[in-house]
Amino acid sequence: MSEHDRPHIDITALAQRRTFKSPGSNARQRALNRVRGDHGLRLIAEIGNAFAEAEAGQRGLPEQPADLEPAGGVFIEVELNRSAGATNLERQREGTRQAAEIVDENGVRRIALFVPDDMRDAFSQVFEDYTNGKLSEKGSPPKKTRVEPIEHIRAARLQSFWRDAPEALPEDPQAQMWWALWCFNDRIDRVLGSAAVLGLHIGNPDTFLRFPETTVIPAYGRRASIEMLLFATAGISELRRASDSPLVFTRDLKDDVPAFIDDLAERVTWPGNDAPAVCLLDTGVNRAHPLIEPALSPEDLMAIDTAWGGDDHEHGAGHGTGMAGLALHGDLVGPLASNLPIELIHRLESVKILPPPGVPDNDPHSYGPITQSAILLAEINNPDRDRVFCMAVTNEGRSGSDATAWSAAIDQAAVGAESDGAENPSPRRLILLSAGNIPDNSIAAEIADADAFPAEDPSQAWNALTIGGYTDKTGIGEAGYDGWTTVAPVGAASPYSRTSFLWDTSQSPFKPELVFEAGNRALSPCGAEAVAGLDSLSLLTASRLVAQKPLDAFWATSAATAQAARMAAQLTAAYPHYWPETIRALMVHSARWTGHMDQLVAQCATKREKADCLRRFGYGIPDLGRAMASAIDDLALVAQNTIRPFRMEGGSVRFNESHIYQLPWPQDVLEALDNTRVRLKVALSYFVEPNPSFATNLDPARYQSFGLRFDLKRSRETIGNFNRRNNAEGYDKDAPRAVNETNDGWLFGEKQISSGSLHVDIWEGPAVELAARNALYVHPISGWWRERKSLGRYGQEARYALVISLETPGVEVDLHTPISALVPVLVEVPIEI
Incomplete structure (x- = not known):
């Protein structure tokens, strides 16, 4: 080569x-063979029952305030045939409005549909026409494409709108929790007014997420009150948990680190203030560290709440500071052991998005708005600087490919669509996310199958570059581990890294797209115990404990994501005219699989099986040299x-x-x-x-x-x-x-x-x-x-x-x-x- x-x-x-x-x-709809008389008559009967049940259900809601205005219609639930494909039942001129579409564990698809009171006859007439109308010259009944995909019609229930894990919906009507209300934009005022009547606590408007057709509003209250709000306003399209609380992958980090920091700091040519930056959305950074301070200005150490301060508050060696060391220098073992000069062409920014100890946790529904606010804060602070955003924070309680408020907010920020301002349009942004980690469980059998651990929210964001881990680290150097081996061989996916293997493969993007070194776990001689975080199987980075322990071990997909952000910033510095979309494509262009990964792909008999490999380790490991330049x-x-x-x-x-x-x-x-x-x-x-x-x-x-x-x-x-x-x-x-x-x-x-x-x-x-x-x-x-x-x-x-x-x-x-x-x-x- x-x-x-x-x-x-x-x-x-x-x-x-x-x-x-x-x-x-x-x-996207396939034809169905129906006996129209039987099918039509059954649906006509079901429609009448559904309207009657919906009315009775609304009258029977407990404790409904007298001053709560009626919705002016009812929700029904329409069950579709599995082979019908995606079907849009909404008819704006008729006033019918489609809300949530749910697929249960058996693959049954149900749509919640709002039918105004004054359009019930028109809605029912569609089915009458289908059943009794004159056939076309080709023998098709009227309204065939609207009616034949429908299997059953019934009154809607709260479960008809629940787009989250079924077990997360409380059964007790008096159970209280934070709810994410996905509201139709033209009915927000009605939802908010009715919520006040019902005594629901609504989050601050700054925490609302606004999309083209829906606005996500956080609300705290009882299930019974949410049910009343849902059916009384007809303004809510979906319900979910408002539980986007992050899990920052950090543990008590190890010590025993080299002491060559001053030498390295003197060999570095530090970047100017106009250099592109990696903007970390994390726990803050201790910029007093000698390997960080020259590349992180005081004014670039920010927090979404100024009272928090910008310093890294995480326990132990700190998560944000560890991310900063890797995002700036990569694994510090090589630079510390070298005596060569190093030139840095990118710098750092930090926006603290997690509150320090002693401060109440962020509202659990707020991480979409918080992420967008943090991005805007960095851009307002220095609007002329190019930057890439790096966030190794995930939601432990949610995985899967479905868009959430958080992942959609990241997609919105990446494309610059969070603002409607035509005069000052938002820029496009390259956002790097971690796929999430397999828990630090020491029982090897419980963590052996990485496919059983789906990548975590918000890694499913389409526009973001999601990073997983691989490892080359197989040499265990610690005393007391004689006879131990490593969980992963050289060049394999890191045993910390989650996959998207269990996602809906027909509709979800491949995640992670790329992998970087994330470290390995040690496996006991009998194969029962898997230990995480050994120094010899981890990376080396800066610690917030500058005086006591200035360097420490760092591992898992946080480490991988920080390294990916470093590469993205280096490419941005080298090609300032390249778009974020282009930097993403160049990184993927440069990626190659390891020998181990190549063997796994070669063993696949079908293209589908090969695509499954992408859901485990993406397109491989990017190469900075290949991304920076071509060869003959x-x-x-x-x-x-x-x-x-x-x-x-x-x-x-x-x-x-x-x-x-x-x-x-x-x-x-x-x-x-x-x-x-x-x-x-x-x-x-x-x-x-x-x-x-x-x-x-x-x-x-x-x-x-x-x-x-x-x-x-x-x-x-x-x-x-x-x-x-x-x-x-x-x-x-x-x-x-x-x-x-x-x-x-x-x-x-x-x-x-x-x-x-x-x-x-x-x-x-x-x-x-x-x-x-x-x-x-x-x-x-x-x-x-x-x-x-x-x-x-x-x-x-x-x-x-x-x-x-x-x-x-x-x-x-x-x-x-x-x-x-x-x-x-x-x-x-x-x-x-």
Whole structure:
């Protein structure tokens, strides 16, 4: 492999814009075979019963205040057939409004639907028309697509709105807790007024989270009062626990550390005040540490409550200070043992988001607003500085892929959508999160299966870069551990790191995307005990106890996340014109699996099994050298572009445009390599604006503002066929469909990488075949900007980063020079369709 000393190649100008029309149907509903008479009559009877039960249920709510205004309608629960796909039952002109969509442990899907009193007849008429109406020329009954997906209709219950673990919903009507009320934006005043009548305690407005269609409001009170509020206002779409309390991964850290701090501090060229920063959202930092103070100004030591102070308050060696040491220097063992000069090109900022001892804990519902407030605090403090945000704080009580208020708030902050201000729009932000840790349980059997520990909230945030751990540390140096081994072998996933294996694989993004060194656990000779936190199996970092213990051990995904933030800041310093979306794509482009991980992937028989490996250790370990620069035989093509996914036409929102790239492959060089294997890696990165409401866990188009996909031209197809496969614009609907040429060689395949807002796949094949695969499509798919026309966001412009890397493993050949020369030539050559 040649040295990485060449610039990455910019191919932004190669994008040629095309008016776009999807070549396939966008329907997400599959046809069902129903006997319409039986089906329709049964549903008509169920509707009448549901309305009657809903009225009786509202009258029977205990202790309902007389001055609580009636809702003007009732909620019913609609159970859908499992094969129906995501179904939208809402009809705005009729006043029917869809609320929560729940999938139980048996896969049964239920939707809570509000029907106004004055629209009951119209709602019922839909089913009458279906049952008794005249068939169409094709033999279909009226309203077929609305009625046939429905299995049952009944009165809604509180459980119909509960989008959390079933066991977390208290059974006792008098049980009190913090609730997260996901409210319709146009009924917030009604909810707040009724909550006051019911004596509920509402959180401060600063803790509200505002999304395009819903606002999340924290409320403390009895289950009975929440039930009254729900059915009396018809303003609440979902209920959840307001339990976003963080778990900071820290333990009593070990001592026995080297004493070379002063020497290292003298060898460091410290960064200027205008250098990019890693902004830590944690427990604060002790900036009196000699290895931190020159890179952390007093004014950059902040807290969301100024009374807390900015110092690290965590017990022992401190968590925030440990994060700071790794985010600035990486594992300190190497720098301390070296005698070489070191230049730092990034610095630190710190915003304390956790209260110190003696101060009441943060309200448990508030970590979404707290995270957004901390981000804004850093930006207001120094608006001209570039930064990446690092948060190794997770919610111990919640895991899974469903969007929460916290994860959606992070997605919102990443895309800069937390503010509606057109004059001062928020910037895009790169936010790095930890996947969360497997508990420090010493019983090896109880922690042996990492897949049994799903990644924790808010790591499911689509736009964030979630970090897990791997380990190379297998040498146990402590006395008293003769005969002990390590839990993980060299190059394996760290035994601290959680996975997304148990998440809904069809809808959830791959988490973690990347892994960094997180340390290992020691395993007793009999295999029964697994010990965490040994110095020899951990990393070395700064401690807040500067006088007593200035260095200490640090491990788990907190350590991995701090190192990832360090790399992101270094790339931001090297490429100030690169977007956060691009830095994310470059880090993934540079990642490679260890030998151990490669073996696991090679053992997989199917693409689905290979994708499961991504849910354990992501795309591997990033390499700073490869991310910083290209080599002659291992290079990156980079594009940063804007796209307008949708447009209004004739009263309907349609797709707007796609981009086609003519790839600058040197035909003669690749053909001369003949059957030599080459590797192509494509990373498409963009940030979505979240809309966390309704069935977002079932249908990504309801959560994402838009989506993008890429497709590489097949080697044996014409450019015209390639365009026809990806774009129906300009083709008659009765014209023959494009031929779907063989698309072998992809490691994961389009279906496996379709979720989230980062799409990555790897193609391997003969160089001569790649020579003909010389065009790439980027096209939009649907999202709520299109589907929620009433919100008026369909004309929004979006942006994306595309990184295409090409390498010739085992063969040194200069690809960089001819590709660089071809780019300006191809800019002037339109693609003939």
